[in-house]
Amino acid sequence: MASLSDGRASPVKSPVHPHWLAVVLSSLMAFAPLAIDMYLPALPAIGRDLAAPPAAVQLSLSSFFLGFGIGQLVWGPLGDRFGRRGPIVAGIVLYIVGCVACALTADADHLVLWRFVQAFGACAAPVLARAMVRDLFPQDQAARMLSLMMLIMGIAPMVAPLLGGQVLVWSGWRMIFWGLAVFGLIVLAGLYTIPESLHADKRRRIGVGDMLSGYLRLLGDRAFMAYTLSGAFFTGGMFAYIAATPFVYIEYFGISPQFYGFLFGINVIGMMVFNMVNRRLVLAIGSDRSLVWGALACAGFGLILAVLGTTGSFGLLGIVVPLFFYLAMMGLVGANAMAGAMSVVPGMAGAASGLAGTVQFGMGAAASALVGWLSDGTPVPMVLMIGVMAVCCAVSALALPKRGAEPAL
Secondary structure, three states, X not given: OOOHHHOOOOXXXXXXXXXXXXXXXXXXXXXXXXXXXXXXXXXXXXXXXOOOOHHHHHHHHHHHHHHHHHHHHHHHHHHHHHOOHHHHHHHHHHHHHHHHHHHHOOOHHHHHHHHHHHHHHHOXXXXXXXXXXXXXXXXXXXHHHHHHHHHHHOHHHHHHHHHHHHHHHHHOXXXXXXXXXXXXXXXXXXXXXXXXXXXXXXXXXXXXXXXXXXXXXXXXXXXXXXXXXXXXXXXHHHHHHHHHHHHHHHHXXXXXXXXXXXXXXXXXXXXXXXXXXXXHHHHHHOHHHHHHHHHHHHHHHHHHHHHHHHHOOOOOHHHHHHHHHHHHOHHHHHHHHHHHHHHXXXXXXXXXXXXXXXXXXXXXXXXXXXXXXXXXXXXXXXXHHHHHHHHHHHHHHHOOXXXXXXXXX
């Protein structure tokens, strides 16, 4: 398997139209935003129905992040060993089982457990979809393709909270999980319209010891850690926002679940716009410099949010506006950080994608859990957490070693 970093990889010829390939891969990457964002407007209602405090309900979100992160350590190497499509199928089936169990749960403790199972299965799809992009493109082209996929995938987090709010009003929160199960079945069918991207002769036949040594090799690589931590700290801030805003917006500021979905969707528009910007910016200045620019902007907006949120300046607008620009930087940070992390070690795209994703979701789980534990009924814990994560994101990006220009295809 050719390395992203060597610039010599040629796209694998496929009978599938590139646009349809992007749609299917984007659908595979949409499991997390749908499974997270669709039930966000229902968090207060779930707490009331299951007689659970906000911290216990937020723990179901943290357990999802944790399961999504841990699972990537498993699915990434499995994808390198057995190919991409088979492990994705197994993961989607496990995800569907988790969705059904969440819909039938009777208490918050079991909801936390089954959300972990749901996430463990769901993460197979995005981690191996990213690896499929790595199979087909070198680093800068992979960053552009990931931006296109994130642009298409942006529909999911935009629609999910709006749809979740409507389903909550008309059918109750349990129907949200039944809908997520149906989505899994649809994507499973779409997966069989695209070919396997990792041929048998390019698969890595490794044991557990080799897998662990590979992870240690990645963790000891400065470039990999700089790319990974840039994405992880940004993700930590984003997940603190995801965990806290249902309570901050709906309970502290008193907005409706439907209007919450609208505010959430506006943020996704910013992400989509900057994913479009990133596709052109990468061609002009390269993916590494795009990442650094995005991380520095992220730090600036994160600090503005922390100041306005802690002082209460401008009320709801003082949180919504800087959050919009902070989250928009996902378009520059997300794709470039992941493409870079997968470029570091030749032949380990699946493992690198999985380990980077684990670190990112682990950071997200920690940040969201900490925000829940520090919750005092005000926006302060959320905005301070996001500010700290934003600064750490910029520091990590600035630690990137310089790489040579990548030859054109």
